[in-house]
Amino acid sequence: xxxxxxxxxxxxxxxxxxxxxxxxxxxxxxxxxxxxxxxxxxxxxxxxxxxxxxxxxxxxxxxxxxxxxxxxxxxxxxxxxxxxxxxxxxxxxxxxxxxxxxxxxxxxxxxxxxxxxxxxxxxxxxxxxxxxxxxxxxxxxxxxxxxxxxxxxxxxxxxxxxxxxxxxxxxxxxxxxxxxxxxxxxxxxxxxxxxxxxxxxxxxxxxxxxxxxxxxxxxxxxxxxxxxxxxxxxxxxxxxxxxxxxxxxxxxxxxxxxxxxxxxxxxxxxxxxxxxxxxxxxxxxxxxxxxxxxxxxxxxxxxxxxxxxxxxxxxxxxxxxxxxxxxxxxxxxxxxxxxxxxxxxxxxxxxxxxxxxxxxxxxxxxxxxxxxxxxxxxxxxxxxxxxxxxxxxxxxxxxxxxxxxxxxxxx
Numbered sequence: 001x002x003x004x005x006x007x008x009x010x011x012x013x014x015x016x017x018x019x020x021x022x023x024x025x026x027x028x029x030x031x032x033x034x035x036x037x038x039x040x041x042x043x044x045x046x047x048x049x050x051x052x053x054x055x056x057x058x059x060x061x062x063x064x065x066x067x068x069x070x071x072x073x074x075x076x077x078x079x080x081x082x083x084x085x086x087x088x089x090x091x092x093x094x095x096x097x098x099x100x101x102x103x104x105x106x107x108x109x110x111x112x113x114x115x116x117x118x119x120x121x122x123x124x125x126x127x128x129x130x131x132x133x134x135x136x137x138x139x140x141x142x143x144x145x146x147x148x149x150x151x152x153x154x155x156x157x158x159x160x161x162x163x164x165x166x167x168x169x170x171x172x173x174x175x176x177x178x179x180x181x182x183x184x185x186x187x188x189x190x191x192x193x194x195x196x197x198x199x200x201x202x203x204x205x206x207x208x209x210x211x212x213x214x215x216x217x218x219x220x221x222x223x224x225x226x227x228x229x230x231x232x233x234x235x236x237x238x239x240x241x242x243x244x245x246x247x248x249x250x251x252x253x254x255x256x257x258x259x260x261x262x263x264x265x266x267x268x269x270x271x272x273x274x275x276x277x278x279x280x281x282x283x284x285x286x287x288x289x290x291x292x293x294x295x296x297x298x299x300x301x302x303x304x305x306x307x308x309x310x311x312x313x314x315x316x317x318x319x320x321x322x323x324x325x326x327x328x329x330x331x332x333x334x335x336x337x338x339x340x341x342x343x344x345x346x347x348x349x350x351x352x353x354x355x356x357x358x359x360x361x362x363x364x365x366x367x368x369x370x371x372x373x374x375x376x377x378x379x380x381x382x383x384x385x386x387x388x389x390x391x392x393x394x395x396x397x398x399x400x401x402x403x404x405x406x407x408x409x410x411x
Contacts, residue, residue: 022139026151028197029132032095032190033155036128038163039102039121039183040068043114045164045248045266046171053176054111059370062245064115066366071122073359078127079352087135087348088198094128095191097121099184106180117180129355134348135198137340146289149337150280157277157329161270168260226342226350228399233335233354234361235392236297239304239385240328241365246373246381247321254378255314265318272322276329280337289338290400296331297393303327304386308379 043050047061054060082090101120105113133149140148167179251257251265280292303324336354343350372380 022136022148025197026136026148028193029091030152030155030158032091032187032194033128033132033152034158034163035183035187035190036094036098036121036125037155037159038167038179039098040118040125041159042164042167042179043118044244045262046168046176047245048249048252049171049176050114054114056111058249060111062366062370064111064118065241065245066363067115068118068122070363071119071126071359073356074123074126076353076356079130079349080346082127082131082134082348082352083346087131088194088200090127090131091194091198092191094124094131095187095194097124099187099191102180102184102187106177106184109177126352126355126359130348130351133336133340133351137344137347137351142341145340146292146334146337147281149340150277150333153277153280153329153333153336154274156333157270157273159270160266161274162267164270165264165267168262168264168266172260223342224399224401226353226399228396229335229339229342230354230357231399232293232297232392232396233339233358234364235388235395236300236328236332236335237358237361238365238368239361239388239392241362242369242372242385242388243304243307243324243365243381245366245369246378249373250378250381251314251317255317257314265321268318269321269325272324272326273329276326277333279330280333289334292334293331293338294393294397294400296327296334297389297396299327300324300331301386301390301393304382304389306382308377308382 043061043065047058047065050056051058051061097120101117101124104120105117107113108116132152136148136152137145167182170178170182248262248266251262257265283292303320307320307324336351339350339354340347369381372384376383
């Protein structure tokens with residue numbers, strides 16, 4: 001990532017070629033991941049729209065989102081298999097699942113079709129993310145891991161900055177099923193691109209757990225730092241989805257925002273996330289990933305507590321959401337980067353377990369967010385999310401006590 005050429009030293013064409021190859025893979029994997037993230041996230045701000053189109057209460061859609069997040073739990077079993085099967089094969093399988101699921105929802109136009117689509121998209125993301133991040137964890141030195149993984153995470157902000165607003169425009173122009181057809185076609189193109197850019201897998205990756213679920217789980221639970229990171233991932237994901245499943249309803253009911261306005265406001269959240277990922281790329285490695293996670297978590301807690309008091313007008317509400325997602329995304333991306341080194345012998349196993357914990361948190365947050373909103377409005381949502389994040393941060397601090405890495409720059 002950083003050039004080592006000094007003065008009149010000869011150029012390193014082989015090194016430059018290798019860096020260019022990694023860059024091409026990161027860009028291709030990021031674009032494919034943009035489709036996965038959009039397919040998972042565009043339902044959130046339009047939960048009210050889907051409930052009206054399908055003649056169902058809002059809680060039916062938020063519960064559907066919670067069921068969808070349950071697919072992340074399968075990552076606990078899938079992780080060791082990903083280490084064994086090969087990262088390229090798993091990434092291709094993920095894109096194939098996404099294409100089938102989105103196409104199914106577009107054709108059926110029913111509640112069950114929507115459930116099937118989100119479930120298949122969830123399964124696709126559950127296997128794709130650990131595979132691509134484990135690949136980068138193996139190929140990129142820890143000293144540059146924040147830059148590499150942070151770049152990949154632009155697909156997360158891109159889903160809100162680009163994907164969801166475009167989905168809103170497609171729904172407004174061609175009906176609520178249009179985004180499903182569009183994502184299905186693009187995911188097929190993504191499958192072809194990944195197959196062309198990534199090299200074929202070796203028979204078995206070094207340090208793989210052999211597809212043994214018990215062995216993989218044992219490796220995960222032996223380290224205090226690993227367990228602390230998983231509990232933290234659960235707690236902060238619960239807190240974020242507790243807000244995310246109802247923020248669209250909050251903006252719509254409090255400030256009378258329509259479909260296009262909701263899509264554009266979600267784009268503002270995407271901008272905050274993109275800035276956060278940029279901070280990770282350019283500052284995460286220098287500041288230290290462990291310090292970044294803890295500090296970012298503390299700022300996120302404050303942002304949750306302040307959010308309810310920014311709701312007097314749409315500008316204050318959007319400013320509060322911007323600050324919150326800026327802090328949360330920086331924290332989460334740094335946490336993902338850190339997790340890639342907590343179990344270096346079985347990276348995909350570690351990342352799948354991390355995402356399983358986060359997925360369980362999102363299930364709990366999505367399932368409870370609607371109820372918290374109904375009982376106490378945005379104030380209750382902010383207080384609950386802030387308290388849960390604070391508890392998770394304390395557990396993470398305890399888990400990482402004594403953990404260090406040579407590339408942490410003194411962390």
